[in-house]
Amino acid sequence: MRSGFVTFVGRPNVGKSTLLNAICGEKVSIVSNKPQTTRTRIRGVWNRGDTQIVFVDTPGIHKPVSALGERVNATALDGADDVDVVCLLIDATEPFGRGDRWVADRIDISKAFVIVNKTDRASPSKVLTQLGAVGALGAAEYFPVSAKNGQGVDVLLAKLSDRMPDGPKYFPDGMITDTPEAQWVAELVREQLLHLLEDELPYSIATRVTQWEWPLVKCEIIVERESQKGMVIGKSGDLLKKVGVAARAQMPDGAYLELKVVVDKNWQRNAEKVRQLGY
Ligand SMILES: Nc1nc2c(ncn2[C@@H]2O[C@H](COP(=O)(O)OP(=O)(O)OP(=O)(O)O)[C@@H](O)[C@H]2O)c(=O)[nH]1
Numbered sequence: 001m002r003s004g005f006v007t008f009v010g011r012p013n014v015g016k017s018t019l020l021n022a023i024c025g026e027k028v029s030i031v032s033n034k035p036q037t038t039r040t041r042i043r044g045v046w047n048r049g050d051t052q053i054v055f056v057d058t059p060g061i062h063k064p065v066s067a068l069g070e071r072v073n074a075t076a077l078d079g080a081d082d083v084d085v086v087c088l089l090i091d092a093t094e095p096f097g098r099g100d101r102w103v104a105d106r107i108d109i110s111k112a113f114v115i116v117n118k119t120d121r122a123s124p125s126k127v128l129t130q131l132g133a134v135g136a137l138g139a140a141e142y143f144p145v146s147a148k149n150g151q152g153v154d155v156l157l158a159k160l161s162d163r164m165p166d167g168p169k170y171f172p173d174g175m176i177t178d179t180p181e182a183q184w185v186a187e188l189v190r191e192q193l194l195h196l197l198e199d200e201l202p203y204s205i206a207t208r209v210t211q212w213e214w215p216l217v218k219c220e221i222i223v224e225r226e227s228q229k230g231m232v233i234g235k236s237g238d239l240l241k242k243v244g245v246a247a248r249a250q251m252p253d254g255a256y257l258e259l260k261v262v263v264d265k266n267w268q269r270n271a272e273k274v275r276q277l278g279y
C-alpha cells in the first residue's frame, strides 16, 4: 500500500475546491465564484488500486483585513506543512500576479507541483504563456488542468501517485471526507448565501448548526450588522427560503432544515469569536 497527503494552496478563486471535488468524484468542499469561499482545511480521499491519496483543500491566501482573514491564511499555510506534496494552483485565465507570487514564496517551491487550472477557459497559447511565466518558479513539476472538465487531471494523479511513500490506508473504503455532518450542513447553507448575495455581504456571514435532532436540523446564519439581517432574509423571507430549499436538496431525504438569522456585531474582527465559530 502506498499513501500520503497532498495539499492544494493558492490565492482565492483559482479552483482549489473545484479540483478537490473533481478528484473525489463528489462535492466535499463548497465552491463559489466569489473569492474566500473556503475557510477551513477540507480533506477528500482518492483511492486507486493500492494507492490512497488524502487531498487537503485550504482557504485562498490573501491580504487579510480581519481576524478571520488572518486565521484562514494561517490555516492554509499550516496545511502545507508536513505533507508529501504541496500543489500551488494558478489560474490560467489571469496573469501570474503578486498574490500568486506571495503564496509561492511561502512554500518549498522546489518540491512543489504547480497546477495551472481553468485551461478550458484559456486558449492553448495562453496556457503556454502561463506555463512559461510559472516555469521560472523552479517547481518540481508543472501541470495544465481543467478542474471543470477533468482535462489533465489523470496525468496529475498518476504523477502524485508516484510520489506517495509506503503507508497505511488512512481512510477506510467508502469514506471520502471526514467533515462532520453538522459542519457540512452549515457549509451548504453558506454556499447558497455566497451564490445568492452580492458584494461584501458573504464575507460578513458565518453559519453554524445549533441543533441536530434528526430529522430536525437548526442552522444559524450569523451576520455582523442589523442592516444585513434583512438582506439575508429577503423580501417576505424569499431569499432565506431559497437558501433553505437548495441546501436541503443536498441533505439526506427527510431532513427538516430550520434557518435563523442572528446578529453578532463585527464577529469577523474578533479572533476569539472567529475561533468559536470553528474557523
Ligand atoms: N472554467 C473553469 N472554471 C473553474 C475551474 N475551476 C474552478 N472554476 C471556477 O472558479 C471559481 C472558484 O472556484 P473555487 O473552487 O471555489 O476556488 P478556490 O480556489 O477554492 O477559492 P477559495 O476557496 O476562495 O480560495 C468557481 O466559479 C469555479 O466554478 C476550471 O477548471 N474551469
Ligand SMILES: [Mg+2]
Pocket (backbone or CB within 6 Å): 016, 017, 018, 029, 030, 031, 037, 038, 057, 058, 059, 060
Ligand atoms: Mg475553496
